[in-house]
Amino acid sequence: MAHWLFKSEPDAWSWDQQMAKGPAGEEWHGVRNYQARNNMRAMKVGDLGFFYHSNVGKEIVGIVEVCAESHPDSTTDDPRWDCVDIRAVRPLPRPVTLDQAKADPRLAGMALVKNTRLSVQPVTAAEWKIVCELGGL
Template identity: 50%
Template sequence: MSLGTAARMPSPKAPDYEKGKWAAAFAPREAGERRHWLVKSEPDVFSFDDLLAAPKQTTHWDGVRNHAARNFLKDGMRQGDRVFFYHSMANPQAIVGICEVVREGYPDPSADDPQWYAVDLRAVVRLARPVTLAEIKARPELADMALVRVGRLSVTPVTPAEWETIVAMGDRGPG
C-alpha cells in the first residue's frame, strides 16, 4: 500500500461522525429509537435556569448560523431525542442539564433567510452535578466526543456510550 492510499483510508477507530461527517446522526432509525445531542448556550444569554423558568420549561432553539449545526437541527433531531444543555463561555464550561426535543426542525423565526432552522426543547432534569469540560477531556472514553474534537460547533451528536458516561458523571438523569 502506498503512503497516499494509507493517508486516504479512515482510521478503524474513527467515530462515525468523522467517517462521514456525522453519518450516524442521519442514518435511518429503528422504530422508537432515541438519539442524543448536545447544544451550547452562553449562560449570560440563555441559561438552563432560563429554560427551567420558561413557560412549560420549553424554548425555541434558534439563532444557529452554522451549516453543520443547522443540518443537525433540520435533519437529525427528532421528537423525543434527548439533549445535553452545555454552558459555554462560562467558568467552568459544563454540561448542566438534560432536555428533550419536543418539536422537530422548522424554519428559524429569528432568521431573515429560510435556510436556517430551529427546534423546540423542553427541560427534563438538571444534572445533580455539572460535568465540566475539563472532566470530559480527562476521560479517555470521551476523547472522540464531538464536544472535544470540534469544540466550536454549537449543536453536536452524542453517541450512546458518551451519553451514558456523562449521565453517570452527573450522578442523575434519564437515559
C-alpha cells in the same frame, strides 16, 4: 432515540431560563452554522440532549428534550436557517465540566472534546451513558 448537545452562553440563555420555560420549551434559534443546522434537521421529538454552558462555566448542566422538530427559525427571514424547540427535563446532580470530559479517555472521541466550537452536536449512546454517570445520574 438520538442524543445531542446544545451549547449556550449562560449570559445569553442559561439553564435557569430554559427551566423557566416549563413544558412548552423554547425555540433553539439563532444557529448560523450549517453543520449545527443539519444536526437539528435530523432531530426527532423525544430525542434527548445535554444543555451545555459555554464560555462561562464550560459544563454540562442539564438534560433537555426535543419537543418540536425542525422548523424555520423565527429570528430570521433567511430560509436556510431552521431550529428545533427544546424543553428542560432535569438538571444534572453534578455538572460535568469540559475539563472532566477531556480528562476521561472514554470521551476522547466526543464532539464536545474534539470540536468545541460546534453549537449543536451529536452524542453517541456510549458518551451519553458516561456523561450521565459522571453527572450523578
